Amino acid sequence: HLRSAQTLALYVIVLGCYHHHMFHFVGKILCHLEPCDAVDVDQAVKAAKLAFGHWSKMSGMERARIMIKAAHIIEVREEIAQMEVIDNGKSITEARLDVDSARLCIEYYAGLANTLAGQHVQLPGGSFAYTRREPLGVCAGIGAWNYPFQIAAWKSAPALACGNSMVFKPSPLTPVTAVMLAEIYAEAGAPESLFSVVQGGQETGSLLCHHPDVAKVSFTGSVPTGRKIMEMASKGVKPVTLELGGKSPLLIFQDSDLENAVRGALMANFLSQGQVCSNGTRVFVHENILPQFLEEVVKRTQRIEIGDPLLDNTRMGALVSQPHLDKVLSFVDQAKKEGATVLCGGEPFVPTDPKLRGGYYMTPCVLGECKDEMTCVREEIFGPVMSVLSFETEEEVLQRANDTTMGLAAGVFTRDVKRAHRVVENLKAGSCFINNYNITPVEVPFGGFKMSGIGRENGQVTIEYYSQLKTVFVEMGDVDSLF
Ligand SMILES: NC(=O)C1=CN([C@@H]2O[C@H](COP(=O)(O)OP(=O)(O)OC[C@H]3O[C@@H](n4cnc5c(N)ncnc54)[C@H](O)[C@@H]3O)[C@@H](O)[C@H]2O)C=CC1
Numbered sequence: 001h002l003r004s005a006q007t008l009a010l011y012v013i014v015l016g017c018y019h020h021h022m023f024h025f026v027g028k029i030l031c032h033l034e035p036c037d038a039v040d041v042d043q044a045v046k047a048a049k050l051a052f053g054h055w056s057k058m059s060g061m062e063r064a065r066i067m068i069k070a071a072h073i074i075e076v077r078e079e080i081a082q083m084e085v086i087d088n089g090k091s092i093t094e095a096r097l098d099v100d101s102a103r104l105c106i107e108y109y110a111g112l113a114n115t116l117a118g119q120h121v122q123l124p125g126g127s128f129a130y131t132r133r134e135p136l137g138v139c140a141g142i143g144a145w146n147y148p149f150q151i152a153a154w155k156s157a158p159a160l161a162c163g164n165s166m167v168f169k170p171s172p173l174t175p176v177t178a179v180m181l182a183e184i185y186a187e188a189g190a191p192e193s194l195f196s197v198v199q200g201g202q203e204t205g206s207l208l209c210h211h212p213d214v215a216k217v218s219f220t221g222s223v224p225t226g227r228k229i230m231e232m233a234s235k236g237v238k239p240v241t242l243e244l245g246g247k248s249p250l251l252i253f254q255d256s257d258l259e260n261a262v263r264g265a266l267m268a269n270f271l272s273q274g275q276v277c278s279n280g281t282r283v284f285v286h287e288n289i290l291p292q293f294l295e296e297v298v299k300r301t302q303r304i305e306i307g308d309p310l311l312d313n314t315r316m317g318a319l320v321s322q323p324h325l326d327k328v329l330s331f332v333d334q335a336k337k338e339g340a341t342v343l344c345g346g347e348p349f350v351p352t353d354p355k356l357r358g359g360y361y362m363t364p365c366v367l368g369e370c371k372d373e374m375t376c377v378r379e380e381i382f383g384p385v386m387s388v389l390s391f392e393t394e395e396e397v398l399q400r401a402n403d404t405t406m407g408l409a410a411g412v413f414t415r416d417v418k419r420a421h422r423v424v425e426n427l428k429a430g431s432c433f434i435n436n437y438n439i440t441p442v443e444v445p446f447g448g449f450k451m452s453g454i455g456r457e458n459g460q461v462t463i464e465y466y467s468q469l470k471t472v473f474v475e476m477g478d479v480d481s482l483f
């Protein structure tokens with residue numbers, strides 16, 4: 001891990017007061033980081049402003065060329081996935097998929113950078129108007145710890161494609177791989193500080209949001225922090241993109257292909273140790289197929305390989321921190337107290353390998369006999385805990401599925417094509433899946449309804465969230481003055 005040590009040495013200014021950054025899956029300190037203060041943040045934003053000057057004057061074709069180069073570098077750099085595992089605790093198999101999604105996202109927006117254009121509108125008397133799609137300036141990105149590299153790419157790719165620069169603050173729990181992305185953009189030929197990283201927690205984050213030269217804030221994380229980000233941005237009337245939490249429903253009808261429904265439920269709950277915003281944690285199963293569903297889903301959950309996340313066979317690594325593990329386990333205890341049945345898992349897990357003993361592992365959990373008012377059904381647990389509920393009718397399950405303040409994602413399993421589309425039309429969620437769950441191809445928009453967020457990431461529409469329109473009126477005749 002020499003390379004990452006060098007990376008950190010380059011980007012971290014050590015001033016004396018350390019933040020211990022943990023090596024999550026073995027519970028040891030990985031490195032020491034210094035939170036950036038007002039002077040550091042100002043320096044980063046000023047440098048990004050300078051980079052914006054050059055970058056925004058380049059053509060889309062020129063920007064695309066550099067982005068494609070960055071995508072190619074990502075493709076061959078296995079150490080990004082390894083570092084993500086060490087930093088976050090997720091399995092190497094998943095980390096590779098995350099890095100690949102980052103690569104695809106940069107490739108996709110490189111393609112769109114070539115296509116950015118305005119409109120020409122003919123007006124009376126030979127006059128006309130045209131629109132220009134212009135970048136916003138320096139954008140701030142603030143990331144969560146569950147998809148550190150992927151989030152940095154999902155935010156920077158559309159921002160850079162539009163001609164913006166970005167100062168990115170990763171979560172202090174997973175600060176490393178965003179720095180690798182900064183190195184990669186630089187290596188690909190981006191102007192200096194086009195994408196740079198500031199380290200720190202909420203103080204550093206709020207310095208970024210308040211900085212007068214920051215034109216926009218794109219945030220991924222929890223609802224309470226999202227609300228604060230919006231408040232801070234409102235002081236400068238800055239636009240925000242918010243990708244917040246969820247308590248998403250997954251509806252499994254009697255006529256579904258049970259094998260695929262079970263696979264979908266596992267994908268909806270156990271990726272990244274269950275620490276996924278879009279997870280379908282409220283699994284509503286039609287009462288007639290509930291016993292078969294539970295038998296199969298429990299069998300598969302018990303078979304999930306937990307352990308050293310750097311091994312290819314491992315499917316579940318460590319949670320992000322001891323306090324977070326404790327919080328997830330306390331949700332399981334609370335569920336038991338409220339009358340849910342633990343059908344499997346929900347216990348701390350001690351791997352046999354002695355070197356992993358200090359890591360934050362638990363067995364994935366399926367909760368049966370859940371009721372709508374239970375804490376496990378109402379609150380975002382952000383861990384490997386699936387709550388299973390039973391339902392009778394389509395109308396009833398839709399009403400219960402929508403009875404939440406969140407609306408990030410939702411899924412439906414059924415073989416009835418009319419039912420699938422009717423149900424999706426009535427689900428109040430921004431990202432819906434029919435007969436699958438938790439796939440996020442970068443070509444399609446992703447984001448939430450209600451308190452799950454504002455704006456979208458990925459897809460063509462995101463160009464609109466990282467650019468602004470300028471309208472230019474051109475008079476070809478004389479000024480028809482009223483005075
Ligand atoms: N929806 C999602 O994707 C995520 C949801 N969560 C939920 O949030 C819980 C807490 O996790 P955290 O990492 O503490 O999430 P958080 O929402 O507090 O932090 C996310 C990012 O915002 C930054 N931040 C925090 N307070 C800030 C402020 N006042 N101004 C500017 N930036 C600020 C953090 O340093 C981090 O980079 C989790 O247990 C989970 O339930 C966490 C991460 C991702």
Ligand SMILES: C[N+](C)(C)CCCC(=O)O
Binds near residue numbers: 277
């Ligand atoms: C890739 N996926 C769908 C598992 C998660 C992406 C959203 C997130 O950042 O949690």
